[in-house]
Amino acid sequence: MAAELIKGLPIAKAIREEIIEEVNGLKAKGVQPKLAVLLVGDDPGSVWYAKSKVGVGEKLGIVVDLHTMAPDTSEETILEQIQGWNMDSSVHGILVELPLPKGISKEKVMESIDPKKDVDGVHPVNRGYLLGGQEHLALVPATPLSCIALAERAGIDFKGKRVTLVGRGDTVGRPLASLLIKRDATITVCHTKTKDLPAECQRGEIVVAAAGFAGLVKKDMISPGTVVIDAGVNEIKDEATGESKYVGDCEPDVADVAAALSPVPGGVGSLTTTIIMGNVLKALKLQGADK
Amino acid sequence: MAAELIKGLPIAKAIREEIIEEVNGLKAKGVQPKLAVLLVGDDPGSVWYAKSKVGVGEKLGIVVDLHTMAPDTSEETILEQIQGWNMDSSVHGILVELPLPKGISKEKVMESIDPKKDVDGVHPVNRGYLLGGQEHLALVPATPLSCIALAERAGIDFKGKRVTLVGRGDTVGRPLASLLIKRDATITVCHTKTKDLPAECQRGEIVVAAAGFAGLVKKDMISPGTVVIDAGVNEIKDEATGESKYVGDCEPDVADVAAALSPVPGGVGSLTTTIIMGNVLKALKLQGADK
Structure with a gap:
């Protein structure tokens, strides 16, 4: 007996169609969903993942602002960039590609992201909502x-x-x-x-x-x-x-x-890139930006 | 065969002795550990638990400031009180007795406590540290x-x-x-x-x-x-x-x-009241107040 294969692509496609519909509804209200992605350094895996987000975002009508920084960028500069996005109401999701270069505190960077924009679900507050059973409030990895x-x-x-x-x-x-x-x-x-x-x-x-x-x-x-x-x-x-x-x-x-x-x-x-785009829409709603 | 009984009292006593030693060390440096407890209303269980904290605190050299409020206190007044304790560097731990009267958002009250003073481990950040395996950073219930x-x-x-x-x-x-x-x-x-x-x-x-x-x-x-x-x-x-x-x-x-x-x-x-006093000392150290 051979197992039935549960294939991701048709399911991703169905979710993407739902996202497109929701994005169209938001655009009709004048809301343009936007994800900011920070890529520090040139880890080949990270570059690939970051670019695939830009591509998927385009297909779904979500603007993906890919911001690249040199591998020797200081922690301070990274934190300032994130702080800027936290304050920018046109940015609904923030994602920092991992791994970060050596010498940068992953913990500090993750905790600097506004939990309501943390579409990768790495902030302790989002993990805490999960542990507390408050999934409706959480952005989940x-x-x-x-x-x-x-x-x-x-x-x-x-x-x-x-x-x-x-x-x-x-x-x-x-x-x-x-x-x-x-x-x-x-x-x-x-x-x-x-x-x-x-x-x-x-x-x-x-x-x-x-x-x-x-x-x-x-x-x-x-x-x-x-x-x-x-x-x-x-x-x-x-x-x-x-x-x-x-x-x-x-x-x-x-x-x-x-x-x-x-x-x-x-x-x-x-499914993962599609699910991140779904998180951008959830983040947008948690911020009350859909009104 | 009868089970060996694992009794709490001798273990609580041993933990209390360790706490007393640590408190004495802090006092020698001029640091007085302090826990603020908020009791809203007159739920008999809550009154009992709050008073037992005052009693245990006295024995261990930890000041327990029990603050009582009428059952019809507004959410705003409760949040203001917590905000005051958050800002007060002489307060190392904050605990709100549950249940809160009807009409008060437990979620909002819990999230208003500075996570580093949250000795009951109810803030999402502390739950998040637990889920993230960062127990050293967490105040655990x-x-x-x-x-x-x-x-x-x-x-x-x-x-x-x-x-x-x-x-x-x-x-x-x-x-x-x-x-x-x-x-x-x-x-x-x-x-x-x-x-x-x-x-x-x-x-x-x-x-x-x-x-x-x-x-x-x-x-x-x-x-x-x-x-x-x-x-x-x-x-x-x-x-x-x-x-x-x-x-x-x-x-x-x-x-x-x-x-x-x-x-x-x-x-x-x-053990629970003793463990909360242990959390007050952990909170104090997370705040860097032991230096």
């Missing part, structure tokens, strides 16, 4: 929110389900735990210190892999009929060609036993 | 922190253990989940929508009951040898006498099978 959107739009209901969550990072695992609890899942959170990861995965009706470790979840760890969401993105070198490629946290043959599987690439990762 | 302190000082190690956490409230369950993940436990978070609560409890090496539901955890749900931490406090009427009494989330005969059990009363609850 894109990857965990993409996992939920992908699963829910594929018709997966978390309510009452045993969900094994593999991974406890601050960007994906822990925020995702809060989102799953809110959706009435009975979650088990696994990590490197978990004694029997195969057993914990086998008892999951849904397994979400978010550890950032290529091939961690293997076929024999998954019970037949399980739904598997792979939220891992791991860069590996292809031994034959020497080229880089991206793989998930699950081995591909998990598809032989799972009832459904979101593949990598082509699953969760296909 | 007293009940979950008391559970951890009680267990750890009783020699219980969470690392790698299967911990079943019953309850997902914003005051105890969810903050406790973050604390347990940080301590390398493999947690399963259960709640009203969990399909098979007995099975989830039976597989726990440690069970923490924090649902706020009297007698929810029964003897047959606990495997022999399990450590049970009861963090529930439920007011019930004694059928014989008609008087109120406090019971936990576990039925008393859980003690017949558990290896160890923290009783109610006499367990977690014996």
Whole structure:
């Protein structure tokens, strides 16, 4: 039996159509949604992600103001730029590409963003709303929110389900735990210190892999009929060609036993930029800028 | 076999001695730790808790400034009082007794407290530090922190253990989940929508009951040898006498099978006021007032 593949692209497309409709409504009222993206340095991954936001923004009618700074920019200059965007009511979302160059305090930069404009969900206030169950007030990081959107739009209901969550990072695992609890899942959170990861995965009706470790979840760890969401993105070198490629946290043959599987690439990762644009609209509303 | 009882009082006493030592060190430097407590209205439980803080503070050398307001006090007056304490560098901790009278926005009041003085851990920023794994920056709510302190000082190690956490409230369950993940436990978070609560409890090496539901955890749900931490406090009427009494989330005969059990009363609850005083000292240090 081969798993049904939960593909991200058609779901991203559906969400984009909803966003376009909402943007058109805002523009009719004279409101132009705008996201400011700060790219410090020239990390190739960050450059790629920043440019893809500009491209997606254009398609959706959201202005993405990409601001680049040299890798040796001072923390003070970065904080001043963010402060400017915080004060600028025409900017509804602020996102700083990570990683930042060495010597810059990630913590300080993240905390300098107005929580209501923090479309990457990195400010403690937004994490706090998540932990407090006040999701309606929170801007939620894109990857965990993409996992939920992908699963829910594929018709997966978390309510009452045993969900094994593999991974406890601050960007994906822990925020995702809060989102799953809110959706009435009975979650088990696994990590490197978990004694029997195969057993914990086998008892999951849904397994979400978010550890950032290529091939961690293997076929024999998954019970037949399980739904598997792979939220891992791991860069590996292809031994034959020497080229880089991206793989998930699950081995591909998990598809032989799972009832459904979101593949990598082509699953969760296909949604994240779209979800960030959705966060820009939520941010705009939290700011009361839609009136 | 009867469970070893994990009693709160001797542990509270040990923590108090450490606090007294630290307070003496601060006083020698001319620093007087001070907690401001706001009590609005005359809810009997709140009055009792507020007064017990004054009493414990006196014993530890921490000034507790108990400020009472009439039940019909306006939200504006409450916010002004908190703002005053936020600005007053002689006040290191601020705590507002809950519940607040009807018509007062709990959310607004909690968010008005300077996060660095929020010794009850109710501000989103403090919850956010917890979810982000930045516990060193966080002021953590007293009940979950008391559970951890009680267990750890009783020699219980969470690392790698299967911990079943019953309850997902914003005051105890969810903050406790973050604390347990940080301590390398493999947690399963259960709640009203969990399909098979007995099975989830039976597989726990440690069970923490924090649902706020009297007698929810029964003897047959606990495997022999399990450590049970009861963090529930439920007011019930004694059928014989008609008087109120406090019971936990576990039925008393859980003690017949558990290896160890923290009783109610006499367990977690014996620590909470002491833990709040510990938070006052942590707050003072986060403010840099210890220099």
